[in-house]
Amino acid sequence: MPDTERQLELFDVVGRPGRVARQETVGRFLLHARYDQLVLAGIGSLIGLTVVFACGVERGKQFARAEQALLSHQERTAPPPSMTGAGKPPVANQPLPTVPPEVAGAQKPAPPPAASTPQAPKAKEPSKPAFGKSRYAVQVVTYSRPGLAKQEVQRLKKRGETAFLVMREGRTSVYVGPFPSKRHADRKLTKLKSRYQDCFIRTL
Numbered sequence: 001m002p003d004t005e006r007q008l009e010l011f012d013v014v015g016r017p018g019r020v021a022r023q024e025t026v027g028r029f030l031l032h033a034r035y036d037q038l039v040l041a042g043i044g045s046l047i048g049l050t051v052v053f054a055c056g057v058e059r060g061k062q063f064a065r066a067e068q069a070l071l072s073h074q075e076r077t078a079p080p081p082s083m084t085g086a087g088k089p090p091v092a093n094q095p096l097p098t099v100p101p102e103v104a105g106a107q108k109p110a111p112p113p114a115a116s117t118p119q120a121p122k123a124k125e126p127s128k129p130a131f132g133k134s135r136y137a138v139q140v141v142t143y144s145r146p147g148l149a150k151q152e153v154q155r156l157k158k159r160g161e162t163a164f165l166v167m168r169e170g171r172t173s174v175y176v177g178p179f180p181s182k183r184h185a186d187r188k189l190t191k192l193k194s195r196y197q198d199c200f201i202r203t204l
Helices: 002-077 096-105 117-124 127-131 146-158 182-192
Strands: 136-143 163-168 171-179 200-203
Touching: 136 146, 136 182, 146 163, 146 171, 171 182, 182 200
Parallel strands: none
Antiparallel strands: 136 171, 136 200, 163 171
16 A cells, blocks of 8 residues: 555656646747737738828829819810900010001001001010020920919019010910020020929020
């Protein structure tokens, strides 16, 4: 009997560490599983935030495109107010004082007043001598509404640029210049390209 009791005691002592090791293994497995769940939850949250942000950016782009399309449609459908006196550019009004001497000298015969009407389209040409030897300018942008063109001229002047308007075929163009040579115009064109991608050089 004593030998049997000793054997039972040794068996209990040897068997106890095995149970503790099993409990520790189960605990580590549960801890590892919880850590994996937290990592998966974090990754899922990050993906969800990325998708929401991308949707918001795309929605903003759609709003911006719709607004630009609406503005361009309004500019196309709006009637050009080129025949009104308020919409005439200041450049076209400058050469008008040169007309009265010719008309005054031609007042004696009756037909000459009718001959003065074809000279009205040439009102833009007398603006060239005012520039002297400056024959080049940079055409920045063209509008169908003179009011928008005037606003653009004011913006350019605030930035220190010399800007003026020219009206052709019912459309108002904004110019920067004039410049004495094409080389000077090319330098200014390079600077303006960053803001006005479609600008180019024209001869006055």
